[in-house]
Amino acid sequence: MAFDPDISPQTSGHPVRAALQAPSQERPRRGMSVSVSQVLVLNASYEPLNITTWKRAMVMVLMGKAEGLEHDRRRQLRPDLHQPTVIRLRQFVRVPYRQMPLNRRNVFQRDNHLCQYCGSGSDPLSIDHVVPRSRGGPDVWENVTTACLACNVRKGNRTPREAGMPLRQEPRRPLSTLSFEARRRMGNGLNREWEKYLIGA
């Protein structure tokens, strides 16, 4: 049986490989794990920095460290103050670049929990190496994609071209952890007003 090694349970000592093969306890919990009152924090340069709770954001605004740019009109904290949904720091801070870890959960998230060969979102999903590992395909964002079990088995030890199974989306490295998380929230119908601050993020 032409089972792709990508979906077999044994793991090697390779950390990324182990992360890609780890059993998937994290079911996609669309809309369940996200709190409604999160605030997008922008640097003084308007560059998105992180996501925080509305309470922390309020403290920063009240201390004069940040200004509110977008507010939730339904949540009034004081007669003159609505709960912010986007704030901007008054002083520029330098932030080191953080790389998004390559693991199953993040690959599925990047691919919207859809098989990139047939478009199916039905379980079980697996990680497919576009160029199979047995043929030297590396464990990198650009070479891993989400595949349903049926497509993974059908593709077997072939490239998409050889298998006649074109990818719906070329796999890419996500731009940043922040834009990843922010887009997940917007995908859940939350914080649509963040969109204009995330262009290019």
Ligand SMILES: [Zn+2]
């Ligand atoms: Zn499929």
